[in-house]
Amino acid sequence: MKLLELRGLAASVDEKQILNGIDLTVNAGEVHAIMGPNGSGKSTLSNILGGRDGYTVTEGEIELMGAPVNGMSVEERALTGLFLGFQHPIEIPGVTNMEFLKVAIDSHRISLGEEEMNTRDFMVQVRDISKRLELSTEFLKRFVNVGFSGGEKKRNEILQLMLLQPRLAFLDETDSGLDVDALQVVARGINEFRSDENGVVLVTHYQRLLNYVNVDFVHIMINGTIVKSGDAQLAHEVETHGYTGLGEA
Amino acid sequence: MSEQSPSAAHDFIGKEYAAGFVTDVEQETIPPGLDEAVITEISRRKNEPDWLLEWRLQAYQRWLDMPEPTWAKVDYEPIDYQAISYFAAPTGDKPKSLDEVDPELLRTYEKLGIPLHEQEVLAGVERDPNTPRVAVDAIFDSVSLTTTFKEELQEHGVIYCSFGEAVENHPELVQKYLGTVVPPSDNFYAALNSAVFSDGSFVYVPKGVRCPMELLSYFRINAQNTGQFERTLIIADEGSYASYLEGCTAPMRDENQLHAAVVELVALEDASIKYSTVQNWYPGDEEGKGGIYNFVTKRGLCRGARSHISWTQVETGSAITWKYPSVILRGDNSVGEFYSVAITNNHQQADTGSKMTHIGRNTSSTIISKGISAGNSSNAYRGRVRMNPGAKQARNFTQCDSLLIGSKCAAHTFPTIESQRSDAIVEHEATTSKVSEDQLFLCRQRGIDAEKAVAMIVNGFCKEVLRELPMEFAVEASKLLEVSLEGAVG
Numbered sequence: 001m002k003l004l005e006l007r008g009l010a011a012s013v014d015e016k017q018i019l020n021g022i023d024l025t026v027n028a029g030e031v032h033a034i035m036g037p038n039g040s041g042k043s044t045l046s047n048i049l050g051g052r053d054g055y056t057v058t059e060g061e062i063e064l065m066g067a068p069v070n071g072m073s074v075e076e077r078a079l080t081g082l083f084l085g086f087q088h089p090i091e092i093p094g095v096t097n098m099e100f101l102k103v104a105i106d107s108h109r110i111s112l113g114e115e116e117m118n119t120r121d122f123m124v125q126v127r128d129i130s131k132r133l134e135l136s137t138e139f140l141k142r143f144v145n146v147g148f149s150g151g152e153k154k155r156n157e158i159l160q161l162m163l164l165q166p167r168l169a170f171l172d173e174t175d176s177g178l179d180v181d182a183l184q185v186v187a188r189g190i191n192e193f194r195s196d197e198n199g200v201v202l203v204t205h206y207q208r209l210l211n212y213v214n215v216d217f218v219h220i221m222i223n224g225t226i227v228k229s230g231d232a233q234l235a236h237e238v239e240t241h242g243y244t245g246l247g248e249a
Numbered sequence: 250m251s252e253q254s255p256s257a258a259h260d261f262i263g264k265e266y267a268a269g270f271v272t273d274v275e276q277e278t279i280p281p282g283l284d285e286a287v288i289t290e291i292s293r294r295k296n297e298p299d300w301l302l303e304w305r306l307q308a309y310q311r312w313l314d315m316p317e318p319t320w321a322k323v324d325y326e327p328i329d330y331q332a333i334s335y336f337a338a339p340t341g342d343k344p345k346s347l348d349e350v351d352p353e354l355l356r357t358y359e360k361l362g363i364p365l366h367e368q369e370v371l372a373g374v375e376r377d378p379n380t381p382r383v384a385v386d387a388i389f390d391s392v393s394l395t396t397t398f399k400e401e402l403q404e405h406g407v408i409y410c411s412f413g414e415a416v417e418n419h420p421e422l423v424q425k426y427l428g429t430v431v432p433p434s435d436n437f438y439a440a441l442n443s444a445v446f447s448d449g450s451f452v453y454v455p456k457g458v459r460c461p462m463e464l465l466s467y468f469r470i471n472a473q474n475t476g477q478f479e480r481t482l483i484i485a486d487e488g489s490y491a492s493y494l495e496g497c498t499a500p501m502r503d504e505n506q507l508h509a510a511v512v513e514l515v516a517l518e519d520a521s522i523k524y525s526t527v528q529n530w531y532p533g534d535e536e537g538k539g540g541i542y543n544f545v546t547k548r549g550l551c552r553g554a555r556s557h558i559s560w561t562q563v564e565t566g567s568a569i570t571w572k573y574p575s576v577i578l579r580g581d582n583s584v585g586e587f588y589s590v591a592i593t594n595n596h597q598q599a600d601t602g603s604k605m606t607h608i609g610r611n612t613s614s615t616i617i618s619k620g621i622s623a624g625n626s627s628n629a630y631r632g633r634v635r636m637n638p639g640a641k642q643a644r645n646f647t648q649c650d651s652l653l654i655g656s657k658c659a660a661h662t663f664p665t666i667e668s669q670r671s672d673a674i675v676e677h678e679a680t681t682s683k684v685s686e687d688q689l690f691l692c693r694q695r696g697i698d699a700e701k702a703v704a705m706i707v708n709g710f711c712k713e714v715l716r717e718l719p720m721e722f723a724v725e726a727s728k729l730l731e732v733s734l735e736g737a738v739g
């Protein structure tokens with residue numbers, strides 16, 4: 001099953017061309033890593049998949065779960081099974097993490113024609129996931145991302161991932177700003193999440209997350225296009241030789 | 250910015266102001282215009298004693314000499330006070346029991362979810378033996394239709410009735426307290442109200458009594474081209490307690506309608522009054538056409554030592570709101586509070602806040618104001634904290650937060666502090682924030698639609714105030730916030 005297919009995707013942000021023809025297919029059961037230097041267009045790719053305002057597809061096509069995304073709103077794409085992990089998770093003062101998670105899971109269930117989740121079941125499940133991510137229950141009562149450390153913000157993203165169980169997780173620099181302990185916790189969450197039914201795309205600057213998560217494919221992205229694809233070995237090459245030299249490959 | 254399908258947009262327009270219907274009943278009105286004859290006629294129809302007519306006429310003379318205030322941050326065409334009708338009532342004698350009330354009127358309250366039968370409860374509130382019951386005074390245009398639980402309240406000595414009945418049955422109380430907190434000469438609209446006021450609610454809680462139920466007055470404007478000028482007077486005698494709620498709605502009409510109420514609260518020694526408002530007058534349409542001008546004077550007097558007055562308001566309706574519920578802290582150790590949420594959307598304008606006047610020793614006051622502006626609206630907080638020379642060790646804490654949704658709305662803050670005491674403690678905190686694109690993108694990416702996301706963020710922003718509302722009202726208020734902000738994004 002194809003979860004994501006990009007065919008010759010080109011895109012602009014505020015009329016500035018950032019992506020220049022990307023081809024990528026992610027099937028169920030696969031974990032991909034997209035690596036590249038700063039400014040290569042990785043975050044733009046995340047926003048364009050999400051359907052964010054101001055990001056325009058200029059050429060090519062995006063298919064999610066086998067259907068073109070043309071005309072789909074941000075929430076429709078999310079409800080079809082796309083999850084974006086944010087590089088810089090935004091703060092929402094006044095809204096508790098618990099409340100946010102409940103509304104999010106209920107939105108998913110309602111779109112499937114199901115009832116809202118029973119509060120007790122919800123609490124049990126959220127507490128269980130929090131525990132696995134080494135987050136205290138106190139953390140659930142705090143406002144979304146307000147006053148969270150960098151590591152807590154990223155673990156909070158993984159908590160949302162594990163709760164919402166999307167078909168395709170596109171995680172933008174989930175490893176940035178994490179110390180080794182937090183990195184291992186996040187990696188463990190991703191490993192618990194991955195299955196034959198879903199797909200994961202890890203967008204990363206460094207190879208170190210890949211020490212903890214086994215990837216099937218690695219793509220090198222430079223100047224808005226994928227210049228090289230390969231297996232996990234490719235990531236090690238980047239670690240040793242850097243991105244220079246790969247751009248013209 | 251959200252990609253809404255046409256049908257979603259249609260749904261939104263359809264449900265935006267659920268209380269906007271008109272009740273078709275026969276009405277008698279006094280023709281438009283204002284002079285001494287009209288005032289005399291209002292007083293005659295209400296069978297008032299001479300002293301009250303005299304009081305009205307004096308107020309009218311004052312009003313004639315007063316200029317209309319222009320200092321508020323609101324903008325509207327001049328009001329023609331001669332084009333307004335000052336009295337409207339369903340025809341016939343006042344019904345003696347609910348059976349005599351026009352069924353059309355009963356259906357109106359049914360639609361609004363307001364219980365007029367004593368066995369009923371407020372719409373949306375589950376019947377729970379622990380839920381305090383609610384007594385209702387239903388005011389339709391210029392008259393009160395009915396007051397529920399009157400007998401049971403009487404057993405406790407609590408008087409809860411329409412203002413008109415209070416004048417008839419308890420003239421000594423009315424005469425003793427009327428105008429003692431808001432004198433007729435206080436301001437232009439208070440003077441106008443004093444001259445032409447129609448019905449409103451009256452509450453008296455005797456010494457040492459804790460009022461056994463919530464008291465709800467529900468104001469409904471129905472008639473066209475009429476103004477509503479209700480007058481409410483609440484007296485909590487020594488050591489007593491009352492919690493009073495008011496709600497209000499009006500039909501959708503293209504013309505603006507004037508609502509100029511006066512509310513006076515008096516708390517004697519050790520007494521406590523909690524006054525909650527959910528204001529949902531018709532706000533006008535998306536283009537800013539129609540809607541109520543809500544020009545209201547509300548003030549409480551903490552007369553006795555250790556008395557306590559608390560105002561909580563959720564203001565979502567009205568085209569223009571001009572309102573500053575205030576407390577005069579005269580008794581030593583008395584406490585005044587003001588908790589406010591004011592939402593403006595489309596072309597609504599609000600200029601609201603509070604005045605805390607500290608006279609007694611060791612008095613303390615708190616002001617928490619949350620202003621939310623969306624669409625093309627304008628929302629201003631205006632406050633004044635005054636520490637008089639005798640207010641030894643008085644304290645005030647003011648927190649004033651503004652939240653902006655979109656880029657065409659405005660928020661303003663006009664705080665004034667006048668302290669004549671060096672030992673006074675006055676704290677003022679203010680913040681302005683915006684519902685950002687990033688916040689909305691995060692919510693929507695988690696499957697939460699934009700309007701729900703805004704409602705969630707706004708509810709979070711107002712939490713401190715909403716939790717001050719009695720439970721019956723909190724649910725209602727929270728829903729109302731959501732409806733008021735529909736169309737604020739997209």
